[in-house]
Amino acid sequence: RKEVEQDPGPFNVPEGATVAFNCTYSNSASQSFFWYRQDCRKEPKLLMSVYSSGNEDGRFTAQLNRASQYISLLIRDSKLSDSATYLCVVNPGAGANNLFFGTGTRLTVIP
Amino acid sequence: GAGVSQTPSNKVTEKGKYVELRCDPISGHTALYWYRQSLGQGPEFLIYFQGTGAADDSGLPNDRFFAVRPEGSVSTLKIQRTERGDSAVYLCASSNIAGSGYTFGSGTRLTVV
Numbered sequence: 001r002k003e004v005e006q007d008p009g010p011f012n013v014p015e016g017a018t019v020a021f022n023c024t025y026s027n028s029a030s031q032s033f034f035w036y037r038q039d040c041r042k043e044p045k046l047l048m049s050v051y052s053s054g055n056e057d058g059r060f061t062a063q064l065n066r067a068s069q070y071i072s073l074l075i076r077d078s079k080l081s082d083s084a085t086y087l088c089v090v091n092p093g094a095g096a097n098n099l100f101f102g103t104g105t106r107l108t109v110i111p
Numbered sequence: 112g113a114g115v116s117q118t119p120s121n122k123v124t125e126k127g128k129y130v131e132l133r134c135d136p137i138s139g140h141t142a143l144y145w146y147r148q149s150l151g152q153g154p155e156f157l158i159y160f161q162g163t164g165a166a167d168d169s170g171l172p173n174d175r176f177f178a179v180r181p182e183g184s185v186s187t188l189k190i191q192r193t194e195r196g197d198s199a200v201y202l203c204a205s206s207n208i209a210g211s212g213y214t215f216g217s218g219t220r221l222t223v224v
Contacts, residue, residue, distance in 0.1 A: 034212050097161070097167060
């Protein structure tokens with residue numbers, strides 16, 4: 001079983017729409033969680049960390065459900081510039097120093 | 112430097128040849144990571160350095176792959192006897208806290224023909 005699983009999409013949404021991505025992780029001891037954004041042929045860039053209490057950054061909201069072992073990212077009022085691949089990322093904990101990446105969910109925002 | 116720098120940005124090599132990929136991390140970052148990303152996949156962990164030592168090399172696919180970081184800054188990923196299956200984008204990342212969010216370089220796109 002993969003450490004991190006995501007629906008690869010693609011998600012095609014109109015401008016202004018609200019879209020949500022989920023991912024699940026396999027290791028219940030996982031400690032840290034992140035969402036990264038990756039544009040076509042570019043490197044991944046940290047979008048936001050995910051905290052147990054949930055956190056918001058402008059139009060982006062991240063939530064963590066430890067009991068169900070899933071993480072979500074909500075994007076409100078989608079912009080054309082939000083078109084990218086969103087990678088769910090987990091530090092599996094137990095002294096692990098590396099991060100595990102999902103395969104990513106591709107989002108296209110349509111005018 | 113201001114960001115993670117990787118060279119070359121693109122490398123085309125013939126099957127069986129040896130290649131070296133270079134990573135210059137953010138100044139002061141002690142943790143350095145190498146990942147490999149194939150088309151349509153997320154980055155796959157290869158190796159992690161804390162300072163000069165390889166603290167975790169469990170992601171290296173086989174003994175053709177080797178990486179060094181002799182002075183605790185610049186790192187080189189070395190691939191011997193390249194195979195077509197090695198074709199991918201090789202990403203380097205650094206962090207000032209192991210296991211926290213990384214900053215990636217722009218990657219080296221390796222194509223083995």
